[in-house]
Amino acid sequence: MSTQSMQHDPASETAGQISPEGVAPACAWDETFDVVVVGGGSAGIAVTASLLRRQPGLKIAVVEPRDTHDYQPAWTLVGGGLFDVDRTRRAMNEVMPKGVTWIRAAVARIEPDENRVRLENGEAVPYRDLVVAAGLRLAWERIEGLEQALGKYGVTSNYRRDLAPYTWELVRSMRSGTALFTQPAMPIKCAGAPQKAMYLSCDHWRRAGALERINVEFNTDGAVLFGVAAFVPSLMKYVHRYRANLAFRSNLVAVDGPGKLAYFDVKDAAGETTRVAKPFEMLHVVPPQVAPDFVRDSQLADAAGWFEVDHATLRHPRYANVFALGDVCSAPNAKTAAAARKQAVIVASNLLAMRSGLPMPSRYDGYGACPLTVERGKVVLAEFGYGGKLLPTFPLDPTKPSKLAWLLKAKLLPWFYWNGMLKAREWLTGKHA
Template sequence: MQLVQHDERFSSADQITPDDLPALAQAGYRSIVCNRPDHEGGAAQPTSDALRAAAAKLGLQFAYLPVKPGQITAADAEAFAQLLVDLPAPVLAFCRSGTRATSLYQLARSPATAASAPAPAVAPACTWDDTTYDVVVIGGGLAGITVTASLLRRQPNLNVAIVEPNGHHDYQPAWTLVGGGAYDVKKTRRPMASVIPPGAKWIRAAVSRIEPQANVVHLDNGQRIAYQSLIVAPGLRLAWERIAGLTETLGKNGVTSNYRYDLAPYTWELVQSMKGGTALFTQPPMPIKCAGAPQKAMYLACDHWRRSGVLSNVNVEFDLAGAVLFGVATFVPPLMEYVKRYGANLVFSSNLVAIDGPSRTATFEVKDANGNATRVAKHFDMIHVVPPQVAPDFIRDSQLADEAGWCEVDHATLQHPRYPNVFGLGDVASAPNAKTGAAARKQAVIVAENLLAARAGQPLAYRYDGYGSCPLTVERGKVVLAEFGYGGKLLPTFPLDPTRPRRLMWFLKASVLPRFYWSGMLKGREWFTRASRG
């Protein structure tokens, strides 16, 4: 439990359990408010009734005011303000991460609802950045850096700040090649300071909360920064912890993943040392970044084993949580040819839920045609794991989130539907496109043009068509370049059959795109963006 005291009458916390209540009572809390809807997190989440019963035994008052992420209403704020009046203090309110409880408290204290709420006895410990920025960009990944560069190319006098805690910037698309022995991992990482566009201020901190109704971003260092326009591009979060036992065994016991800088080289070590046995490759439920990456790891491994003459000794299995090999049907036949060539066994509706590294056992939840789930344990000699992927917590529990937790945007303009000075792009955006770097490259132009139009009070003329690209490395030296938009519509850049594996596309993937990334995209050069007006 992570508890934050806002003043002497009120604190917020992430999810609590009945076992936490005695300590809270001993600490002096007299009332508990649950802001998390029942069954939001599955069976592991205690119900409000269970917490109410446990609280009653300790003499604690309990109130249930559930709100969904991103859907806090004025009525919710008023009800919360009334609870702060009615309930004996100190009050502790909680939700999944504590953000919704905090947002309700902030809204309850706003002028519109604060009349009936008690004034705080102690002011929150926060500091203000003296500047109100024209634009604040959350995220220093491809999406955040590219859109900032695009904005400053159009209006160099903009006062722009990028909020990013990491000291390095990674070229993640190459990690699949690293795991296949075809790229040096050291070439995928550069200092963050080297990619920050000239003219932008880098604020090295993490976002803890966004108050879009107040145009304020809260940082984990206690600082608050104000903005006129906000761009949300923090990427997504790799939820390793959602697979039981995984974090304890990553990087050893034959357990690896190309989704992390330090693990991609371990993938190649395992592939090289594998002379026989069972190799499992997994893919979690969508959405994930680069939907083709899980199978690309399998293809490159199998190609190495084929070239080394040991493929016949390796039992290769690809466990997918979904029901199809690839989301765009046009590309399934050429991919199936490689699945057959490598003798890989496809297991659909099979989701990795637990792993025991020392015993080399992976447990899958497998669903039949009727949706009935069973647990199946499988032995492995090596396993390539793709973790479940979710929006960052400060987005999931914010006013900006949709019901699934992603930053809600209009699918064409990428503008937030309730906060017109907020735009989102990249992996965190709710648009139903493939979460790829190529998508962010196209989206950056749309956001730059539309945000400047919104600031000028002009119509948003540019539209995003859902473009995404997935270079499917089916063997070392050949790639199927899948380019598509909304609804699986093919959007090829080159006048060639896109389903045919080509050496040209391998050259593009392994040599051209990395250079274009560092010297083109991150510099705001918008080659082949094909941004269109509505």
């Protein structure tokens, strides 16, 4: 999975400065910041580190309410019993780049005409340039009854850190019955993650000799298994191996936890929708996903509510001193941590060039990567850009399952995330200094 969503934290009604040892009180901003970065997830920390690597003297503030930072791509592995959940989280002050001001508060709105960010505590943070990396919001409430059922009745989701271990608990204890896996309408973070939950579950049941007694069904709002056609044949081989049923145009709309029923709106070829109830022993849910309210309700959003950007430069089309990256932005790329890593370089180099009155040197090609974990020990490393163009990093057939890609996903990438991406070590990014 990809960049973190910026959620309101009730414990963060004050602002603080981390340098990173000390904490300053709110209302400490007596001058305008060179750059304000909204969001302390993967994209926000990566772009902040990238800016400071290029221009160490910048006065940067990062607005982020949470005091922890998560490596979300490993949660699918946690749900498959293959990764320790405690290794997916660190304290925010451990990853915050040295010398920045950490404003530990939630954003109420952005006021681009006044060049300031308004916080929920009423204070305003002035900026010369703004980078929005606010992630997205998991809209659990859009599925009736889901919030009341999560974490019990066999209802789980690898999209929440506290629930990924419950996924594994359900998988390892299940010996028969029906397991439903869902995928909502796009866009979502890491479009392959809903399938990965199914593949790893099925692989365990196959190894345990239980798969023949389990009815597996993948319900997706979409009309295809995966949006880039080149990867579908390899994925379909695993669908057949695991005897999984595919239900297209089938969108989860309600959950009856105690009754162990999931309700889907199923659309037929004529466009007619029928409500269908399906019983389950296990239900893995991926919720609908939307931009944060302070983006959706602002003049910075596009018609769908995402932060509007030029797809190549990642700059806002109407506010020249405002950029965005990560899950929140409107560029039609896969919303993954790998995309944020490339985007951080694009935004940092373009923003600094703009500040110097120079042409913006970098163009984003839509690169994103989705390591599709199809079984324990093998991964289809899907790397692609705008229009589904394949953009493999390594000289291997990217459409085939690979042990090397598994080692990359399970071993190297977690280490590199903490020690590379968040530290502006920009290997294989085509960086512009």
